[in-house]
Amino acid sequence: MTYSCRVDFNKIHMERERNEDRQADCITSYDLKKLDEMYAYYADKGCEVLPLEECMRKRRLDVMRLDGFGLLAEDMGKMIRFYRDVLGFEIKEAEDASNVYLVKDGTLFLLYGRKDFEKMTNRRYEYVRGLNGHSEIALYVDTFDEVDAAFKNAIENGATPVLEPELEPWGQRTCYIADPEGNLIEIGSWNKPFEDKDAGR
Known part of the structure; x- marks a missing residue:
C-alpha cells in the first residue's frame, strides 16, 4: 500500500524552485514506519505538510479568483455621470445603458440597473435608502495632499461628505x-x- 501526503514547498527553502512562488508535491512511501520521519524532514525545511484531502480542498478554493465588484443602480444616468465626471472613471457607455463594464487598474467595475438585474434573476430585492453601510469602494492617491484635494473636488461636484480627511x-x-x-x-x-x-506592511 502507498501512503501519501501533500507538501507545499516554499521557494525560500527550495533552491531549485527560485522561479516559482509555491509548488505542491506528494510524499509517498511503501513503508509506513518511514512516513513520520519524512514528514519531519520536510517540515524542518520549511514546508507545509498537509493531508492529501486538505490539500485538495485548498486547491479547489484557490481556483476562484477575485475578478471585480459591482453596484446595482437605481438611476444609471446619475451614477454614470458621478463615477465618470466626478471620480474620473473612464466609462464609455451611454447614460441610458443598462450596465457598465469597466476594467480600472486591473479590477472589473460594474454598474447594473436594478430593474434589469431583477428581471435577469427573476427576483425582487430590498434596497437601502440613504447611506449604505454594507460595503465600500476604496480608492487610492499617492500623497496626503491629493486626499484633501480629491475630497474637496468630490464634495464640490455633488458627493455626500461622510468623513473629512484625517490622519x-x-x-x-x-x-x-x-x-x-x-x-x-x-x-x-x-x-x-x-x-x-x-511594501513593508
Whole structure:
C-alpha cells in the first residue's frame, strides 16, 4: 500500500524552485514506519505538510479568483455621470445603458440597473435608502495632499461628505464620501506611490 501526503514547498527553502512562488508535491512511501520521519524532514525545511484531502480542498478554493465588484443602480444616468465626471472613471457607455463594464487598474467595475438585474434573476430585492453601510469602494492617491484635494473636488461636484480627511493612527490619511445612491467610497493614501503602498506592511 502507498501512503501519501501533500507538501507545499516554499521557494525560500527550495533552491531549485527560485522561479516559482509555491509548488505542491506528494510524499509517498511503501513503508509506513518511514512516513513520520519524512514528514519531519520536510517540515524542518520549511514546508507545509498537509493531508492529501486538505490539500485538495485548498486547491479547489484557490481556483476562484477575485475578478471585480459591482453596484446595482437605481438611476444609471446619475451614477454614470458621478463615477465618470466626478471620480474620473473612464466609462464609455451611454447614460441610458443598462450596465457598465469597466476594467480600472486591473479590477472589473460594474454598474447594473436594478430593474434589469431583477428581471435577469427573476427576483425582487430590498434596497437601502440613504447611506449604505454594507460595503465600500476604496480608492487610492499617492500623497496626503491629493486626499484633501480629491475630497474637496468630490464634495464640490455633488458627493455626500461622510468623513473629512484625517490622519489615522496607523499612518494612513483617509476620508469618506458617498455616491448619489449612498454607497460609501474611501479615498486614502499612505503618502507613497500606488506601486509601493503595500511594501513593508
